Amino acid sequence: MTERIVVWHRDDLRTADNAALAAASRDGTPCPVFVADPAFYDERGLACDARIEFLFECLADLREQYRDLGSDLAILHGHSVERLRELLTPGARGSATDHTRLYVNRGVPTADGLARDETVLGWRGTEAFGEDGIVREGRSRDGWSDQCEAYFEADRHPTPDSLPTNPIPSDCTLDDLRAEYDIESAKERVPRGGRTPGLRRLDRFVDTIHEYPSAVSRPAKAEQHCSRLSAYLKFGALSIREVYQRVQSEAVDGRGREMFTSRLFWNRHYRQKLADWPEATERSINPVFRSLHRQDHDPDLVAAWREGxxxxxxxxxxxxxxxxxxxxxxxxxxxxxxxxxxxxxxxxKPGADFLYSHLIDADPGINYEQWQAQAGLVGVHPIRVYNPAKQAREYDAEGEFVRRYVPELAPLPDDHLPRPEKTPLAVQQESGVEIGEDYPYPVVDYERRASEARELMARHHDRAQEALYSDAELLARASLSRRRRREASSDDEQSRSDQTSLGEF
Structure with missing residues (x-):
């Protein structure tokens, strides 16, 4: 009898280009397992029901992939460390007595998941595979882009032709989990999860990638004409390497392919930053900003922001x-x-958490690292206070996005949508829209607050720079890539635009 090897799936919900599965198939009998850990489903996980449902769809698709190969995916419910320890304990339910080992792909955990991973990876018989473009030993910045490109270009791991029956039984169903955690998605137009829908979406995007440059920054067009692959990459229904290789080999050469390929590198870049410092989801990177506005909480303003x-x-x-x-x-x-x-x-932090909780594609490295960059909490990024009216004029000139999601303003002429509070009373009456009744006046004076924010950040600038340049480890943690440093030093509009172009998959 060949040795049984537990293959622990986490954010690698596919059988293709899966290092742990390929190795287990070579070394013994793969026993694929997914552990539904309560930490993801309760308030600690900050996951909306729609993201959990997307995960369930990925798991259902993964089960079909395994069944097509002759095996199955065992779904277990409980704390990951405890359930995995049971599988590796002789005599326990579902375990094997023939020296069961555990193979797992490394992933990039947050600080909360780091202790769990250190425990499991420290067990005898556990082997972790880190072939994902992330450097985990030594200095991650030395030749990083070259090694990341080498990962993208390398051959993918083969999918097994067939697999033996999985001896580990499931102890719950996806419907059991839906009932246990009262999962009922209320979000609309959410893409279906799973490898099969992901591949179909990739096929469409490869054929239409020429539309990507004109759609990526426009919120109404982005919903339909960006790749929308980020959720499939987040859960590993698709490997980022196979997406890169498909785009490079089949998409038309041009600005769209160039822009999208750069986003794949930025995806790895921000995962690398989280791997370097997992606490970025909890604490400001630059210590000078760790208390910024912490005592200034206005619940009414936050509620207005959350509710639109x-x-x-x-x-x-x-x-x-x-x-x-x-x-x-x-x-x-x-x-x-x-x-x-x-x-x-x-x-x-509460704002970043709110976005993270609602995004289907929420990736901790991208969400929290980018939020810190946008909020000026690093100390190396240019301060950019986005003007909402200017963004509306430039990226929603005909009001398609605003009218779709703020329908009470739909009757207003295009020219008045960026600043409805300035709409003449006669136009309001003619349109049947009364500002202050049908739609609120601005909750703050944008121009004054934006000016004060720039002044505040300018006052902190010298201390923030001193903190960075007096601590080599902190400076490395906060530093930009070489490309980003070149862009930050340039004043042209294209460079400023490129600085904000991560994550629009």
Whole structure:
């Protein structure tokens, strides 16, 4: 009898290009397992029901992949460390007595998951595979882009032709988990999870990638014409390497392919930053900003931001779209983050948590590292206080996005949608829209608060720089890539635009 090897799936919900599965198939009998850990489903996980449902769809698809190969995916419920220890304990339910080992792909855990991983990876018989473009030993910045490109270009791990029966039984179903945690997604137009839908979406995007440059920054177009692959990458239904290789080999060469390929590198870049410092989800990178606005909490302003009733239509449309669909493009993520941090003067962490909880594609490295960058908490990024009216004029000139998500403003002429509070009374009466009744006046004076925010950050600048350059480890943690440093030193509009172009998959 060949040795049984538990293959622990986490954010690698596929049988293709899966290092742990390929190795287990070579070395013994793979026993694929997914552990539904309560930490993901309760309030600690900050996961909306729609993201959990997307995960369940990925798991259902993964089970079909295994069944097509002759095996099955065992779904277990409980704390990961305890359930995995049971599997490796002779005589326990579902365990094997023939020296069961455990294979797992490394992933990039947050600080909460780091202790769990250190425990499991420290067990005798556990083997971890870190072939994902992330450097985990030594200095991650030395030749990072070259080794990341080498990963993208390397051959993918083969999918097994067939597999033996999985001896580990499931102890729950996906319906059991839905009932246990009262999962009922209320979001609309959420893509279906799983490898099969992900591959179909990849096929469409490869054929239409020429539309990507004109769609990526426009929130209404981004919903349909960006790749929308980020959720499939987040759960590993697709490997980022196979997406890269498909785009490189089959997409038409041009600006769209170039832009999208750079986003795949930025995806790895921000995962690398989280691997270097997992506490970025909890604490400001630069210690000078760790208490910034922490005592300035205004619950009414936060409620207006969360509910999309700030009186700034582009902000309100973005927040309503987030809550309604679980998606907004990266420019809108930047807008609502800077508005929350600079204009509303709120402590960054609850705002970042709110976005993370609602995004279907929520990736901790991208969400929290980018929020900190947008909120000026690093000390190396240019301070950019996005102007909601300017964003509306430039990226929603015909009001498609605002009218879709703020329908009470739909009758207003296009020219008045960026600043409805300035609409003449005669136009309000003619349109049947009364500002202050049908739609609120702005909750704050944007121009004054934006100016004060720039002054505040300027006062902190010298101390922030001193903190960075007196601590080599902190400087490395906060540093930009070589490319990003070149862009930050340039004043042209294209460079400034590129600085905010991560994550629009």
């Amino acid at each position: 009733r700030t009186g700034f239509p582009m902000v309100d449309a973005a927040m309503r779209a987030l809550v309604e669909t679980g998606f907004i493009n990266f420019r809108m993520r930047s807008l609502v983050a800077t508005f929350y941090s600079y204009v509303l003067r709120e402590w960054w």
